[in-house]
Amino acid sequence: MGSKSKTVNVVTLGCSKNIVDSEQVMRQLTSSGFSVVHNSDDLSKSNIVLINTCGFIGDAKEESIEMILKFAEAKKSGQIDKIFVFGCLSQRYREELSAEMPEIDGFFGVNELKTVVKVIGAEYRQQLLNERELTTPDHYAYLKISEGCSWGCSYCAIPLIRGKHVSRRMEDLVVEAQLLAKKGVRELIVIAQDSTYYGQDIYGKRRISELLTELSSIDGIEWIRLHYAFPSQFPEELIETIANNPKICNYLDIPFQHISDTVLLNMRRGISMEETYTLIEKLRKGIPNLALRTTLLVGHPGEGIDEFDELCRFVTKVKFDRLGVFPYSEEEGTYGAKSFQDTIPLEEKLRRAGEIMKLQQNIAEELNRQKIGSVIRVIIDQEEADFYIGRTEHDSPEVDGEVMVKKGDFSLICGEFYNVKIMDSIDYDLIGDVIL
Known part of the structure; x- marks a missing residue:
């Protein structure tokens, strides 16, 4: 069996609760020797795609359907072998989706993570229930x-x-x-x-x-x-x-x-x-x-x-x-x-x-x-060309503003906390200098 056939691309749509579900499935798969990638657009990396869908509101449902159709086309052209769908959309509309998309290899609900793991070919291990493969930054x-x-x-x-x-x-x-x-x-x-x-x-x-x-x-x-x-x-x-x-x-x-x-x-x-x-x-x-x-x-x-x-x-x-x-x-x-x-x-x-x-x-x-001139504790999330990007305790990832820390002749470590003096602001974001 080639390395591609032992790699699963887990695609997560929707809220942070779906992220946790995907991470739990990914841990079960790695425990059985599978490699996993997350939200990968590179079809050469895997031959199995597992899509975790959202069905909360109209826009989210449309996004989920578009993602399923995208990978269905890739399957038709022989780029991937199998597609499995689980999560909220699949829970709600399993029969309709199965009838309209026969090329999908299986639709599963939100409480069928064990079945999803098994149908892919992995063993579900109850002792790993509290373990996950993180898709977020390590910190x-x-x-x-x-x-x-x-x-x-x-x-x-x-x-x-x-x-x-x-x-x-x-x-x-x-x-x-x-x-x-x-x-x-x-x-x-x-x-x-x-x-x-x-x-x-x-x-x-x-x-x-x-x-x-x-x-x-x-x-x-x-x-x-x-x-x-x-x-x-x-x-x-x-x-x-x-x-x-x-x-x-x-x-x-x-x-x-x-x-x-x-x-x-x-x-x-x-x-x-x-x-x-x-x-x-x-x-x-x-x-x-x-x-x-x-x-x-x-x-x-x-x-x-x-x-x-x-x-x-x-x-x-x-x-x-x-x-x-x-x-x-x-x-x-x-x-x-x-x-x-x-x-x-x-x-x-x-x-x-x-x-x-x-x-x-x-x-x-x-x-x-009002924050300009103040000193705020910031955790660094990532490094970009001219700035380190961080957050204060008042900012949650993905949904809130960021603190752009200007680079200098120093290195900051992602996941570490630093005191930052706020020098300016742009829309929802702050700009500051680290105090070393």
Whole structure:
């Protein structure tokens, strides 16, 4: 058997939770003697392609289908031998995809990682459950603490795809984090569909604060970053945990989605405008120097001009440190698709999204200008021609801004921390000089 036939190209689409799934599969494959490459465009490197798909919103589904078709063409021309597809899109539309794409060798759901490993020809080893082949830089990794979601927001298909919230046991997470630390990981990015619900299903209470405290005791881990905290019924003890633990970044990703009571009710978010403002006040009062990231959804049924104007006032008033926005996409089977008519044209949704981002860009530029002259701790992610590229504790990889550290007659090491004096800013990014 040639080396190419023992190499699998794992292609990952979608969110960081999919990245973790791919990394778990890759570790199982390497344990059986396979070589793996990740997101490779070089068709000469492998003869098996495994595509991990996203099925969350319309654009993501289109991207996944285009990727499948791209490799299907390569198979037709004899460049690769086999294609397997798994993940969210495959979970939701397996029958339709199988009927339309007979050239694909197999479609598998999100909970069939063991089957995927076996069909490729590898042995699935239960003892490797907490091990992964990292696709991120060596110094940071995602830690997925639960699967699924139990909230049932009107627009979201995740419960239909991945089921209700299922927490992983704390001892398993600690073991996985210890293994990551031994590999050189210094920053853990804690992810889940709702990270603050962690533990409720298996322990009878939320234990996200305890988990973060346990993770912070691991030697080698210096930053712990929390993503995807649900705003409704937010566990307030978490505020004190973040504020008092120096290893937990003063950073919180909490997707508010909207502020209008009408839209929040239609979205089934379980929180009101008043409660939202109260929570933000508590977070900023309780956690000094907090960077607050949020995600907003525009164009949901019920969002008229008044509701959108209220959302714009919310963005202007709160001045989020980081913000992303998406246009509403009707997803079959969701409460929103069953209960509302999607009457807002896509062009109008995109216009609203653009208006929100224009507001946010001005806010981000203003906040960045306030940092000029300050000295900030930065972790270096990569080296480019004229700059080292790093991040502060207020910046998560891929989604937030960066710090461009000007090169000089010195060398910086990727994965190491440095103090950087901020000299200038451009849009969402900072420019600085390292203090050696």
